[in-house]
Amino acid sequence: MSSSDAFASMIYRQLKRWWNNRSRVVMTVLNPLLWMVFLGLGWGGIFSPQSIPTAPGIPNMPSVADVIVKAIENYFKQLFGGVDYVTFMITGIVVMSAFMASFISGISVIWDKQFGFLKETLVASAPRSVVILGRIVGDGIVAAIQSLLIVLVSLLLTNNINLVNTPIAILYVFIMTLGFTALGTTISLKFSSMEGFQMVVNLITMPLIFMSGVFYPPTTMPEWMKWIAKFNPLTYSVHAVRYWLAGANAGFEYMNPLTDLAILIAFTSLMLVTAVKTFEKTTVED
Amino acid sequence: MSEIIVVENLVKRFKDVVAVNGVSFTIRKGEIFALLGPNGAGKTTTIHIIATLLRPTSGIVLVAGYDAVKNADEVRKRIGVVFQDPSLDNQLSAYDNMYIHGRLNGLRGRELHEKITKLLELVELKEYAHKKVMYFSGGMRRRLEIARSLLHEPEILILDEPTIGLDPQSRAKIWDYIKYLKKEFNMTILMTTHYMDEAEELAHRIAIMDKGKVLAMGTAEELKSMLGQDVIYVTLKKISDDNNLCKLFDFVKACNMLDGNRLELVVDDASKALPEVFRVVSLNSLQVAEASYRRPTLNEVFLHLTGRELRDSLEQPSVPQRRRVRGFR
Structure with a gap:
């Protein structure tokens, strides 16, 4: 029998489940859109000063105000890697939503446990490694589709998105989601209790998001936060996706699309191996 | 080889309970073998170990000559399992559940489609093929699970309490399927049950289990003639x-x-x-x-062996649930 069949069937299952759940499809686009509109447009105004009241009585010096506005604008642009805040944040949100989606779908193995479907996959004749990899890749595809939808929606809010490079950006997103789905899967295979499930999700996802550069550049973080951000795989995918989508370069000096890719691949491989090893040893006792 | 499942001195200890305490039996190719006993007797644990879902504390389990611990992959290729608890994907249709199972177990294409249709017809679920399982009744789900486990025509079919909680008609139907399978495919069937009539009706040989041990084993006639x-x-x-x-x-x-x-x-x-x-x-x-x-019926045999009525021990709560899960979504 061919293992590719089992692999394909798990991908099919994850896609079908996602597609069958229409409200989830809508939410995956709606939720990031809310972030983009309210946080992006809300803060965006602050970082792009439009006017400074010109002091009356100095009629000959209107250009000073302009110079100041320009200087402030440039300062922020430089901080945000060469783009305005709205673009900066929107490109971050693309990664954030894919990250959330993948981590939660990994964690949702716990539902399979509760509703019994996990047992069905545990006794299948296909090798367990193939089964779990199929599941993870299926979730990765779902997350990648979602982030593509979000990129398309973001076109309404900014015109700095480079559509030609979008597939490359999505590829980075896909690699990252495999890693985080695998991490979520491992966590839920290890823990049997549903209690505190939501708490664990928040406890892991929120700090990772805040220390990744989604909302503010990592370069402006306090030292200790920078230090954590360097060990956060999300930082590298945010940086790379921002680079490919908007041409922005907001990150530590050593970061470039290639180092980002290398780090993401290393992270994802490690997570995949861990998930496979864990699934191979899983019993109904855990 | 006529002995297709060999269980030798099987022990399974959970944190605080000994669920299976030195169980031995062998199952011959093509026979229906029933583990009969009250809840908490260790039947499901035994079956889970045979199905490679639990690791034994000690003892040997061989399925078609393969060790269930060391050669779990080979064992899984040969078995089909119907669990006591549901194991369907509620968010998918009956057809998709069957389809995914088929693909996971080496079937594909036209052959798979035809088998699914045939089996759904057999369990009278054909008209609900594209309905999501979440809308199914308990009996329908059970029948779907059985149909699903038959899809890849396993050498050995393992049924854990196949008719638990079903109405009499559904029970009768499932009994018929089990007999049909045996006749049609000469499948080896290992089942657990706490219904004496079920064991008597279906099984060639019965092992009576209580408190993690096999107390007696034989055909229903042999067991009754003990009395x-x-x-x-x-x-x-x-x-x-x-x-x-x-x-x-x-x-x-x-x-x-x-x-x-x-x-x-x-x-x-x-x-x-x-x-x-x-x-x-x-x-x-x-x-x-x-x-x-x-x-004497099997109930009297159980009474004779344990001093308790099988019915009485059913009233008692089984081993406390180890995993507490709160349902949401």
Whole structure:
């Protein structure tokens, strides 16, 4: 029998489940859109000063105000890697939503446990490694589709998105989601209790998001936060996706699309191996 | 090789309970073998170990010659399992559940499609093929699970309480399927049940389990013949200090003290033996509170082996649930 069949069937299952759940499809686009509109447009105004009241009585010096506005604008642009805040944040949100989606779908193995479907996959004749990899890749595809939808929606809010490079950006997103789905899967295979499930999700996802550069550049973080951000795989995918989508370069000096890719691949491989090893040893006792 | 499943001295210890305590049995190719016993007897644990879902604490399990621990992959290729608890994906249709199972177990394409259609027809779910499983009734889900486990025509079919919680019609239907499978594919079937009628109706051989041990094993006839023709149960009002009441009844074939002042007397003809029993009781200035006699069924065999009625032990709660899950979504 061919293992590719089992692999394909798990991908099919994850896609079908996602597609069958229409409200989830809508939410995956709606939720990031809310972030983009309210946080992006809300803060965006602050970082792009439009006017400074010109002091009356100095009629000959209107250009000073302009110079100041320009200087402030440039300062922020430089901080945000060469783009305005709205673009900066929107490109971050693309990664954030894919990250959330993948981590939660990994964690949702716990539902399979509760509703019994996990047992069905545990006794299948296909090798367990193939089964779990199929599941993870299926979730990765779902997350990648979602982030593509979000990129398309973001076109309404900014015109700095480079559509030609979008597939490359999505590829980075896909690699990252495999890693985080695998991490979520491992966590839920290890823990049997549903209690505190939501708490664990928040406890892991929120700090990772805040220390990744989604909302503010990592370069402006306090030292200790920078230090954590360097060990956060999300930082590298945010940086790379921002680079490919908007041409922005907001990150530590050593970061470039290639180092980002290398780090993401290393992270994802490690997570995949861990998930496979864990699934191979899983019993109904855990 | 005629012995397709060999279980030797199997022990499974969970944190605080010994669920299976030294179980041994062998199952021959093409037979229906039932593990009969109350909840918490260790039947499901035994089955989970055979299905490679649990690792034994000690002991050997061989399925078609493969070790269930070391060669789990080979074992999984040969078995189909219907679990006691649901294991369907509720968010998918019946067809998709079957389809994914088929692909996971090496089927594809036209062959798979035809088999799914045939099996859904067999379990009378064809018209609901594209309905999501979440809208199915308990009986429909059960039938779907059985249909699903048959999809890849396993050498060995493992059924954990196949008819638990089903209405009589659905039970009868599932019994028919099980018999059909045996006849049609000469499948080896290992099942657990706490219904005596089910074990008697379906199984070639039965192992009676209680508290993690196999107490007796054989065909239903063999098990019942442990007791002889008739069994008289006499409950005495007040028991004398003499523990050895049995010596009073020297005319019976076998005598056994059960729980609660109850005596089990095995005789050839109960209607003739009863007056004699009453005479002996009153001669010894004891009083009969209750007397009955039955043709032995598996229930009497269980009573004989454990001192408890199988029905009674069903009333007791089983092992406390280890995993507490709160349902949402």
